[in-house]
Amino acid sequence: MHHPTGADGDTRRWHLDHIAWDRLVRQLMTDVDEVIGPVMRSGVVRLRRLTDVGDLAIGVVDAQDAGSYRATGSSMPTRFDHGPGPDSLKAIVHPAETPVWTIRRRDGELRVEPAPPDTTTRAVIGVRDCDLRALQVLERTQTSGPHPDASFAARRDGFVIVAVDCTRPAATCFCTSTGGGPAASTGFDIALTELADDADVHYVARAGSARGAELLDLVANRADPAVVARADIAVASAADVMVRTLPDHARTIVDVPDHARWAEVAERCLACGNCTAVCPTCFCTDLVDEVSLDGETSTRRRTWDTCFSEQYSALGGEPYRRSTASRYRQWLTHKLGTWWDQFDESGCVGCGRCITWCPVGIDLTDEVAALLQPEAVAP
Amino acid sequence: MTVATAPESFDPMITPVEHVVTDVIPEIPDVVTLRMVPTTGDVAPFLPAQVSMVGAFGIGEAAISISSSPSERAYHEYTIRHAGAITSALTHLRRGDRLWTRGPFGRPWDLHPGGDLVIAAGGIGVAPLRSAILHTVEHRDLFGAVVLVVGARTSHDLLYRREYEAWRDAGIDVIATIDHDEAGWSGAVGFVPTVIGDLEFGADTRALICGPDIMMRRTADALVAAGVDPDRIQVTLERNMQCGTGRCGHCQLGGMLVCRDGPVADYPSVARALSIEEW
């Protein structure tokens, strides 16, 4: 059996009962500016800022399917017994709206005031493996080129990440067929396995960084081997329950730009952009300039954009991708195919968010399967 | 322009550089050339086909290629066509107006010395080629035969027509062609690919093409048919650009981020992408 380890093969394990858990969260609250974790809002598990340990969602399980999400209560006071919600680290590290600059005009001259980088430090609790990998994918798009986004880097550097192994993936998850999960693999400070028995919820933890190990030493004791073994089994069995898969050669959908399935999916797709918004790796942004009423100040914001927007491709006011079919094709071929050309990896980590949060339940794994089928020859 | 908080390392793609318009040169209808200089510091060096995001207060930015000579260190020129609201506003700027640039950036034309050169432009596509043309004018001895084929809808749409004479004097074979014959027109008639098809090219010919996607494809095909090595054909791509830093996604063309990997591309690497509708 595969044993998840911390950084550099660190095999130390800690054990956190509910007292140690509270201590960990409180410690984080003193160490960083913001602690963010899963909380319930309008019946959905969201990643939101915590003001108190008690804000975390407790005893919530969810049922996710294409176009459908329901969170319900469970008898166990678990904190992470649900799948990924609509929020990923993207909303924190690459926010929906970011100030870029203010330009003031005086006597015809322009004075630029770049927005200061966001140096807020943040701990994020409950990050899944898909999101750990998505953070790296997203980071590559924003910081690996010749003009890295300093704000992204600053926010990223301010992260303390408390990851969780998935012991009950959502029905929409397919991370294992994209090369990850369900155990937290990389890029965390602390990774937890949640164990629930006899109305008691406790955690086995491993460290992914010196900072994580220090924190754990501060709040928890070492775990005994028996409980570690149980944690490993819980994680290993999660991989078996995933129903959706993405084939290894999914990227070859770029070879069938004229497949009839593109037009067919466009009959269903609303070009609403929910999929790109919830996707933890979709990075596209727009620049919006706004002038003040007195005409003296112009501010630039960067906002999320989506390739499902007609204006996204517009050149001189003329959209290049007019049809919904071409926009859906841009999304899927980019995620799974041309991302490789641009960034040398896939843009999909298998989190399943685009499946759950598509209002009409379009499932990319179904679309890929259909696109990889040779087209039926017209009779 | 003054920058309130000096960034640790100045990146001209991220922090705009204020320029002032020193001249507005009307070209053909709806097209002007803006000549501009930075309000402080030197004119930035650039290579032919490189682009800047040109921005004006309250208007926004558009990606425009620099059309002046790369050896011209006194100013930059940008030829802008009124197409859409941003470029429309830019074409209405006047001498003394302030604006900014982020740039120059992008992959330039490969203008290594030696061999023949064929430069093919469709419509306004001659603007991103002008700095390459001026470069060959200044360094004519570095190349074999140089032929420029410029196509336009009518004779009134031929950009930089007043410069043809100087280019010819420098030893460039300038062939201007219009779509349909006009009274008083003595030049070629027909589309650029057709004109190209009637020419002969040596084995060491290099081609630079700029124009609408379809024109570039047809021209490249005509060149290949005329014996030009496909790997020696370059095209320049135009897509919606917002950031110019490879981070916003808008300029994608298949596996390319045009602002990062282009605008110049070797034709074989983009032939397929250009042939797929709405790709």
Add this chain to the structure above:
Amino acid sequence: MRIGDRRPAIDWPTAIEQGAPPTLAVWKFASCDGCQLTILDCEDQLLAIADRVRIAYFPEATSGSVDGPYDISLVEGSITTPGDRERIAEIRQASRLLVTIGACATAGGIQALRNGADIEEFTSIVYAQPSYIDVLADSTPISDHVTVDLELRGCPIDPGQLVGVLAALLNRHLVRPPTTSVCVECKATGAACVLVASATPCLGPITQGGCGALCPGFDRGCYGCFGPKEHPNVTGLRRQFAAIGVDDDATDRLLSTFNVAAFADAEQAGGSEP
């Protein structure tokens, strides 16, 4: 499609140099006043620039002379009488830019619910002296009668969007109202999707953004008051509504609240493809 026609962004910043103060006129046709109230709500902000702009109000579009010319005319309300029709033509003549504000002006408004009904029967029921009532058979959007440069959607319009657009126009700057769906704003503001999370019918995916996802932010479905977005796939959403138990009649009612025929016209015009 009656609204949601794509028009190029307006070519207004033609005079970047600051000339005489721009003039702004506000006109009212058949409407509930909600949009004008929104303007009044913004008046404090507008007063701050009163020295740089001349504002003229014409609360009753049927009285007084048009005069002008005006740099910008904001027009609220729909065309319901023959007099309206003449009047709007004069206003167009006198205005450099004509901006329609609100669902009445952009789509005919709630009063367009009468379209297709027998207008004489209506008036004889409602009014004691129906012969005084001189109305056109339909309540129609301004764009059915004159060229419109820019539309501000909503019932009522969004105050933030109004101020932003006025700021741009008065300074002869560029405006780019959103063309994407309300869903985009839901996700940007962090609202939970009511359609996915509670099977509440929501018109957000086919409705143009601009409201900041107001209704989903209060856990309610979008009523579509900003009208159809580009390429609204009405049939696709109808299918999903059916899947969550909303029948066709209920969907039709939902589609015809504020923008009346606009969604139906869009559906007729052919789904998601142009």
